[in-house]
Amino acid sequence: MAADERIIPINIEEEMKTSYIDYSMSVIVSRALPDVRDGLKPVHRRVLFGMYELGVLSNRSYKKSARIVGEVLGKFHPHGDSSVYDTMVRMAQPWSLRYMLVDGQGNFGSIDGDPPAAMRYTEARLRKISEEMLADIDKETVDTQLNFDDTISEPTVLPTRIPGLLVNGASGIAVGMATNMPPHNLTESINAINAYIDNREITIEELMQQHITAPDFPTGGIIYGYDGVKEAFETGRGRIVLRGRAEIMEVKGREAIIVTEIPYMVNKAEMIKKTADLVNDKKIEGIADIKDESDRKGMRIVYYLKRDAVPNVVLNMLYKYTQLQSSFSVNNIALVGGRPVQLNLKDMIHHFVDHRIDVVIRRTHYELRKAEERAHILEGLIIASDNIDEVIQIIRSSASPDEARDRLEKRFELSEIQARAIVDMRLRQLTGLEQDKLRSEYEELMKTIEFLKRILNEEDLRMSIIKEELEEIREKYGDERRTDIDYAGGSLSIEDMIPDEEVVITISHAGYIKRTSLSEYRKQGRGGVGQKGVNTRDQDFIEHVFVATNHNYLLFFTEWGRCFWLRVYEVPEGSKASKGRAIQNLINIPQDDKLRAFINTKDLRDEEYVNSNYIVMVTQKGVIKKTTLEAYSRPRSNGINAITVREGDMLLEAKLTTGNDDILMAVRSGKAIRFNENAVRAMGRNASGVRGVSLANDTDEVVGMVTIPEELQEATSILVVSEHGYGKRSQLDDYRITNRGGKGVKTITVSEKTGDLVAIKAVSDEDDLMVINKSGIMIRIGVSDLRVMGRATQGVRLINLKKNDTIASVAKVPAGDEEEDVEFDENAGEAPETNGEAPAED
Numbered sequence: 001m002a003a004d005e006r007i008i009p010i011n012i013e014e015e016m017k018t019s020y021i022d023y024s025m026s027v028i029v030s031r032a033l034p035d036v037r038d039g040l041k042p043v044h045r046r047v048l049f050g051m052y053e054l055g056v057l058s059n060r061s062y063k064k065s066a067r068i069v070g071e072v073l074g075k076f077h078p079h080g081d082s083s084v085y086d087t088m089v090r091m092a093q094p095w096s097l098r099y100m101l102v103d104g105q106g107n108f109g110s111i112d113g114d115p116p117a118a119m120r121y122t123e124a125r126l127r128k129i130s131e132e133m134l135a136d137i138d139k140e141t142v143d144t145q146l147n148f149d150d151t152i153s154e155p156t157v158l159p160t161r162i163p164g165l166l167v168n169g170a171s172g173i174a175v176g177m178a179t180n181m182p183p184h185n186l187t188e189s190i191n192a193i194n195a196y197i198d199n200r201e202i203t204i205e206e207l208m209q210q211h212i213t214a215p216d217f218p219t220g221g222i223i224y225g226y227d228g229v230k231e232a233f234e235t236g237r238g239r240i241v242l243r244g245r246a247e248i249m250e251v252k253g254r255e256a257i258i259v260t261e262i263p264y265m266v267n268k269a270e271m272i273k274k275t276a277d278l279v280n281d282k283k284i285e286g287i288a289d290i291k292d293e294s295d296r297k298g299m300r301i302v303y304y305l306k307r308d309a310v311p312n313v314v315l316n317m318l319y320k321y322t323q324l325q326s327s328f329s330v331n332n333i334a335l336v337g338g339r340p341v342q343l344n345l346k347d348m349i350h351h352f353v354d355h356r357i358d359v360v361i362r363r364t365h366y367e368l369r370k371a372e373e374r375a376h377i378l379e380g381l382i383i384a385s386d387n388i389d390e391v392i393q394i395i396r397s398s399a400s401p402d403e404a405r406d407r408l409e410k411r412f413e414l415s416e417i418q419a420r421a422i423v424d425m426r427l428r429q430l431t432g433l434e435q436d437k438l439r440s441e442y443e444e445l446m447k448t449i450e451f452l453k454r455i456l457n458e459e460d461l462r463m464s465i466i467k468e469e470l471e472e473i474r475e476k477y478g479d480e481r482r483t484d485i486d487y488a489g490g491s492l493s494i495e496d497m498i499p500d501e502e503v504v505i506t507i508s509h510a511g512y513i514k515r516t517s518l519s520e521y522r523k524q525g526r527g528g529v530g531q532k533g534v535n536t537r538d539q540d541f542i543e544h545v546f547v548a549t550n551h552n553y554l555l556f557f558t559e560w561g562r563c564f565w566l567r568v569y570e571v572p573e574g575s576k577a578s579k580g581r582a583i584q585n586l587i588n589i590p591q592d593d594k595l596r597a598f599i600n601t602k603d604l605r606d607e608e609y610v611n612s613n614y615i616v617m618v619t620q621k622g623v624i625k626k627t628t629l630e631a632y633s634r635p636r637s638n639g640i641n642a643i644t645v646r647e648g649d650m651l652l653e654a655k656l657t658t659g660n661d662d663i664l665m666a667v668r669s670g671k672a673i674r675f676n677e678n679a680v681r682a683m684g685r686n687a688s689g690v691r692g693v694s695l696a697n698d699t700d701e702v703v704g705m706v707t708i709p710e711e712l713q714e715a716t717s718i719l720v721v722s723e724h725g726y727g728k729r730s731q732l733d734d735y736r737i738t739n740r741g742g743k744g745v746k747t748i749t750v751s752e753k754t755g756d757l758v759a760i761k762a763v764s765d766e767d768d769l770m771v772i773n774k775s776g777i778m779i780r781i782g783v784s785d786l787r788v789m790g791r792a793t794q795g796v797r798l799i800n801l802k803k804n805d806t807i808a809s810v811a812k813v814p815a816g817d818e819e820e821d822v823e824f825d826e827n828a829g830e831a832p833e834t835n836g837e838a839p840a841e842d
Contacts, residue, residue: 024176042077051130105123129477180329246324619689624693
């Protein structure tokens with residue numbers, strides 16, 4: 001061993017520990033985590049600063065990406081060129097960053113995962129918004145450090161006016177920790193920051209409710225549920241469920257699901273391929289074909305459905321099994337003072353505001369120093385201009401500039417800087433105009449100095465400057481949210497987010513439903529719901545119009561005896577002129593089942609309400625069942641069994657009752673029975689019910705049921721219609737109260753001329769009837785035009801039917817023609833009765 005060599009024994013465990021800690025801290029601080037102040041990692045900061053130094057600004061021509069990468073590698077970032085180019089590419093992709101920082105020209109990849117072109121082919125320059133992140137960097141606003149070879153200084157942080165961490169988020173994997181921060185809307189973020197400046201005690205809940213509602217992703221989509229957002233804002237950790245934006249519509253005569261936005265960070269081509277594999281493996285059924293029709297105008301993925309598929313069910317399958325629904329795990333870890341810290345929403349805003357305060361103070365110090373230096377020179381020049389002849393004489397008689405400076409300093413008590421400025425002064429500054437300019441500039445400069453000193457002394461003024469600059473940024477770059485929020489998706493109570501306002505629910509005969517703001521109808525002048533301008537499908541009409549509140553529940557019943565729920569706020573919103581959405585597409589009704597009835601109820605969590613109201617159901621074979629509303633107060637997405645329907649039978653009607661209503665059931669053979677609902681005992685959900693009426697024979701069946709509350713019995717009359725177009729309106733009192741299960745009394749004289757009974761309705765003079773024939777003809781009749789007559793008569797001809805034509809169904813609709821207002825049907829409770837027939841146009 002040489003004399004100058006020595007072996008130092010070390011403990012390998014200690015060495016590994018020390019080395020690994022050094023490595024991990026290097027990764028945490030210098031590679032993987034963003035700085036809380038500008039929201040950038042070192043590589044992003046170096047790319048932006050390198051482009052700024054290179055002069056590749058937004059108003060200059062593009063430069064080759066290879067030139068920019070070389071500049072950053074050679075001066076600031078001694079790593080692989082791909083790390084720099086990939087960083088720059090991502091900052092130029094509209095699907096990666098909410099607010100792009102680089103303006104790329106050429107192939108910068110695609111949302112399908114296509115790689116960008118090589119850097120020798122592409123070009124880039126800074127975006128205008130990036131220049132706002134670099135604004136005032138030459139005014140000593142931030143600390144600098146020497147680069148890797150100690151030859152050039154680089155900034156340790158950018159003096160950004162953009163809250164970069166909030167608006168663009170960040171993701172990175174360090175050693176022993178990771179960060180995953182979602183992007184937010186710039187307008188909302190600046191509003192939240194300004195609110196924090198105005199009130200440092202503002203709570204996170206107030207920030208969420210009034211300003212920054214949720215993350216806003218570059219690819220749009222829908223945040224499904226609010227629990228994760230709330231948790232992430234409050235703690236810095238949370239799981240946000242994201243869904244693509246999908247719409248069910250008809251394409252080329254077939255039902256299809258159209259996807260126009262997908263969740264953030266999802267590869268579109270990969271998602272389509274995996275969906276196709278699931279369809280081929282029969283894990284997702286109901287899809288006939290998938291086409292990617294995306295182009296320069298936007299994204300459009302079309303899932304063509306099979307004829308027997310239920311669109312809503314298929315869409316739910318796509319959400320469950322494909323990346324059309326994905327999650328974003330929020331983990332807000334950023335460097336604060338060089339240390340990794342978990343941050344909530346208010347923390348991020350607080351640190352950004354502190355950074356802006358520091359930048360404004362340092363900028364003001366710099367500007368004040370420069371202004372005072374200039375004022376100092378101007379003072380010397382003004383002294384010289386006041387004694388110009390003597391100054392000229394001193395300069396002319398001096399042997400050298402240094403001698404002239406020394407003599408001027410002594411004669412006029414000037415500083416060296418002032419004397420140098422006088423010696424260097426141009427002859428044109430001797431004119432009177434130039435001398436006036438000197439004095440004018442000096443006066444303006446003194447005002448500026450006074451204002452800059454005020455900024456340093458007055459905190460309120462500093463804060464107002466920060467707010468003004470942020471508002472200027474908001475006006476320049478602010479935009480609308482791209483990501484919507486579906487509050488109903490989470491377990492967070494929706495009532496906390498949606499006001500319980502009154503809305504108008506409209507349901508058409510063919511089963512199309514929509515929700516409209518009550519204010520749209522109030523504009524008509526007298527609180528009515530006008531049908532003018534309502535676009536329904538051909539051979540359809542508005543059957544039910546009633547007022548509900550957003551928190552109400554709609555219960556739907558099918559002929560198999562299933563019950564489904566829909567909150568009123570979940571009904572798609574539409575204008576008065578829109579046709580609405582098919583109810584079948586909103587709830588998971590099996591394809592071969594049919595909707596038979598609906599009921600509008602209040603809050604199902606109100607114990608007193610659900611225990612004092614009942615649901616009465618009747619089947620085609622005369623079975624009646626009464627169950628408390630409480631049994632239907634626990635909604636399930638796939639519905640529940642409301643009544644056990646016996647083989648060969650089906651559910652016909654369902655009504656909400658108070659427990660003391662009168663019930664009328666009519667049968668095809670022309671009889672009707674009236675009894676009080678107390679005659680039917682309440683039973684469980686799975687029971688099949690008891691006999692309500694005895695049928696005359698095997699071909700006889702129930703055609704309808706009406707329930708009349710005690711307070712409405714005087715104003716209500718009973719209308720029955722037979723299949724050959726005869727109808728009759730009778731007093732309710734003509735039907736005596738009997739026990740349930742009897743054969744009933746004659747309600748209309750059934751003969752070959754009248755045909756069998758097809759409908760029974762409880763009506764008043766304010767109602768209209770819509771009579772639909774099997775041939776498709778539809779006639780509207782005012783109930784007030786029908787006189788009240790005896791129960792046992794055969795009635796009068798309501799409509800003239802062609803040979804072999806019969807009546808398919810009868811619907812009670814709000815009174816008034818297409819041009820008039822109609823009054824709200826507050827007690828609506830019947831579902832569209834299509835009976836499998838397509839109604840014709842009126």
